[in-house]
Amino acid sequence: MNPVLGLVAVFFLIIANGFFVAAEFALVAVDRAKVENDVEAGRRRARVAKGLLARLSFHLSGAQLGITVTSLLIGFLAEPAIAELLHPVLEPLLGSTAMIGVSLVIAIFLATVVQMIVGELVPKGLAIARPETTVYYLGPLVRMYGIIFGPLIRMLNGAANRTVRMLGVEPTEELSHVRTLSEMQILVSASSRGGVLDDSASQLLTRSIRFEGKSAEDVLVPRTAV
Structure with a gap:
């Protein structure tokens, strides 16, 4: 050629x-x-x-x-x-x-x-x-x-x-884009460190994630104790 x-x-x-x-x-x-x-x-x-x-x-x-x-x-x-x-x-x-x-x-x-x-x-x-x-x-x-x-x-x-x-693994057609609570908390922390979220927004989101699994009884004060 x-x-x-x-x-x-x-x-x-x-x-x-x-x-x-x-x-x-x-x-x-x-x-x-x-x-x-x-x-x-x-x-x-x-x-x-x-x-x-x-x-x-x-x-x-x-x-x-x-x-x-x-x-x-x-x-x-x-x-x-x-x-x-x-x-x-x-x-x-x-x-x-x-x-x-x-x-x-x-x-x-x-x-x-x-x-x-x-x-x-x-x-x-x-x-x-x-x-x-x-x-x-x-x-x-x-x-x-x-x-x-x-x-x-x-x-x-x-x-x-x-x-x-x-090899004992079931292949998937697409990547999972669903995030667990722990992964969301990591994302919030990384966004805060990178300056994308301010401290107040980061704290609010972190506390909201940690609130998962709790009921009103866990956070409210009984009327008789007020």
């Missing part, structure tokens, strides 16, 4: 890899309550995101499939293309024998670094920093991808679920 055409193909594969990475992290990090509020406000993209979250395991499996396939193709195309472009530069310096090994090492290094930064770390950072925006923009494409490759994704996801059941 022409090395220039190979690098053009690699460029688009890295973009695709970044798409799958961003989709995966955004689906996990997105605030489900915010999505629900946006659905009630009539945002169409929020409805798409809600549908994706209802089948979270399926779409995460699809993202993993996309990441794996694009990563393999990037390695398959990038390394020989870069190595071939390096041959005219390295051959006068190293000779034809040493040039082959050195150019291959440099090609692997460059392909790995570019893919890691552009195809993985940058999309991950964007998705974690702006999960709602990311999932709203990528949602329609993720849904279309799931429709096209649905049979293959379901087959792989089913095999993974059977393996999980063999």
Whole structure:
């Protein structure tokens, strides 16, 4: 293959890899309550995101499939293309024998670094920093991808679920967003430390949580004791 055409193909594969990475992290990090509020406000993209979250395991499996396939193709195309472009530069310096090994090492290094930064770390950072925006923009494409490759994704996801059941764990399709009282108390404390809640609001919420399980008899003073 022409090395220039190979690098053009690699460029688009890295973009695709970044798409799958961003989709995966955004689906996990997105605030489900915010999505629900946006659905009630009539945002169409929020409805798409809600549908994706209802089948979270399926779409995460699809993202993993996309990441794996694009990563393999990037390695398959990038390394020989870069190595071939390096041959005219390295051959006068190293000779034809040493040039082959050195150019291959440099090609692997460059392909790995570019893919890691552009195809993985940058999309991950964007998705974690702006999960709602990311999932709203990528949602329609993720849904279309799931429709096209649905049979293959379901087959792989089913095999993974059977393996999980063999380990004694029942797989779930979506993450639980229900919070226990102890978790709510931790969230209130963290919000207070972060400056989101003032001291009075934090104390009120903490006392309200601790009030659970008590009856009026526990807190009221008997009339005869007044």
